[in-house]
Amino acid sequence: MLLFPLFSFAQTYDLIPLTSGTNTSLRGMSIVSDQVAWVSGSNGHIGKTVDGGKTWDWIKPVGYEKLDFRDIEAFDADKAIAVNAGSPAYIIMTIDGGKTWKESYKNLDTAIFLDGMDFWNDQRGIVFGDPINHKMQLLRTIDGGLSWNDISDNLQAKMGVGEAAFAASGSTIQAKGNGKVWIATGGKASNIYYSSNFGSTWQIFECPILQGESSTGPFSMAFFDEDKGVVVGGNYLKDKENENNVLLTDNGGKTWTKPGKPVDGYRSGVTYISEKTLIAAGTSGIDVSSDGGKYWYNISGMNLNVVQKSKKGDLILLAGNKGQIYQLVITAK
Numbered sequence: 001m002l003l004f005p006l007f008s009f010a011q012t013y014d015l016i017p018l019t020s021g022t023n024t025s026l027r028g029m030s031i032v033s034d035q036v037a038w039v040s041g042s043n044g045h046i047g048k049t050v051d052g053g054k055t056w057d058w059i060k061p062v063g064y065e066k067l068d069f070r071d072i073e074a075f076d077a078d079k080a081i082a083v084n085a086g087s088p089a090y091i092i093m094t095i096d097g098g099k100t101w102k103e104s105y106k107n108l109d110t111a112i113f114l115d116g117m118d119f120w121n122d123q124r125g126i127v128f129g130d131p132i133n134h135k136m137q138l139l140r141t142i143d144g145g146l147s148w149n150d151i152s153d154n155l156q157a158k159m160g161v162g163e164a165a166f167a168a169s170g171s172t173i174q175a176k177g178n179g180k181v182w183i184a185t186g187g188k189a190s191n192i193y194y195s196s197n198f199g200s201t202w203q204i205f206e207c208p209i210l211q212g213e214s215s216t217g218p219f220s221m222a223f224f225d226e227d228k229g230v231v232v233g234g235n236y237l238k239d240k241e242n243e244n245n246v247l248l249t250d251n252g253g254k255t256w257t258k259p260g261k262p263v264d265g266y267r268s269g270v271t272y273i274s275e276k277t278l279i280a281a282g283t284s285g286i287d288v289s290s291d292g293g294k295y296w297y298n299i300s301g302m303n304l305n306v307v308q309k310s311k312k313g314d315l316i317l318l319a320g321n322k323g324q325i326y327q328l329v330i331t332a333k
Contacts, residue, residue, distance in 0.1 A: 011277075013288060013299050014329040015318070018053040022323025027268075028082065028170045029306045030074035034313035038080050039325065040069035048098055050077050052315060053327050061092060061101040071117045071170025073125065073145075081145045083127055085167045087112045091127065093145050105139065105148045112137065115167040116183075118175035126199050128173055128183050130165060134158035136183070140199055155193065155202045162188025166233070168219040168268035169306035177226050182253050184231055186217015192253040205254050210234055210244040218247075219268040219282075220306075224275055227252050230293050232280050234266035239284040241265060246280070248293045263287040264298040269306040273316060279328065281307040281318050302326075 026047070028040030039047040044065035047056045067084040074080040081093040081104075089112040091105035111132045119125035123144045129137035136155050139148040164187045165172050172184040183193040190211040194203045210216045215237040223229035227250055234245030246263050247256035267282035278289045286300040286307075304320035307328075316328040 026319035028072035040072040070167040232267035239266035
């Protein structure tokens with residue numbers, strides 16, 4: 001057990017190693033409950049636990065063994081949907097716990113690159129990808145992922161030259177409530193694309209995070225509710241620098257402000273544990289905030305890609321390269 005006590009707070013943070021050694025860089029994560037969680041990564045690997053992370057089953061869907069599954073959405077121990085980065089692009093799903101997989105989307109365009117996926121409920125979901133001919137790629141399902149419709153034409157605005165998105169943890173897209181969704185882009189320019197009606201119409205808000213190069217921008221986003229949110233990122237090529245790499249919003253992404261003390265470096269995953277407690281992770285470490293994101297404190301230099309909290313409980317997991325998965329346990333002192 002690794003212990004990183006923060007004496008300035010009334011909490012301690014324990015990082016408990018659960019599994020490692022599998023030849024996969026994990027970036028996708030979906031924690032259904034305190035018992036059931038799925039992860040996805042490179043070399044066609046998908047992992048599942050049904051006992052809170054004590055044991056993991058590793059699955060390589062037949063026919064997709066070489067894909068890099070950057071995002072996964074799980075609904076229970078049986079149903080999960082995975083999306084890969086790069087071309088060809090696939091969306092595959094299982095309803096039998098990973099024994100068999102069905103291909104529900106395929107795109108052979110050499111320019112296709114899907115970045116992330118999120119769901120409003122068990123039927124409605126959305127996937128987005130890098131622009132093709134300056135048009136963001138948008139897919140929507142209304143039947144639980146059985147089929148996907150291209151809704152890219154719903155977004156009239158063209159993306160700028162060099163503007164794209166990052167599939168660093170499948171979390172530059174966030175779906176909330178009855179049809180609200182935010183998408184964060186980066187690179188040469190960073191924007192927040194917002195829809196309040198399941199992707200039918202869109203608004204665009206500027207995101208003043210570090211930007212201007214192909215390696216800069218927001219790499220992860222989280223919303224506590226429909227107003228309060230956070231983005232983290234930076235420059236993944238300079239992962240120890242912390243210039244303008246975390247921003248907060250309290251009006252649904254319309255405007256963003258800097259915290260009093262930022263995260264320590266580039267971060268590719270962020271999540272709310274509660275309204276006040278947030279966790280951010282990246283290749284150069286892990287940070288926590290206990291005041292809603294205003295002040296961040298580093299608790300580890302560990303290289304991890306993604307962090308999430310259970311949708312229906314308290315389980316917090318982080319994952320990274322070589323199949324590393326850790327549980328974060330927060331204890332009141």
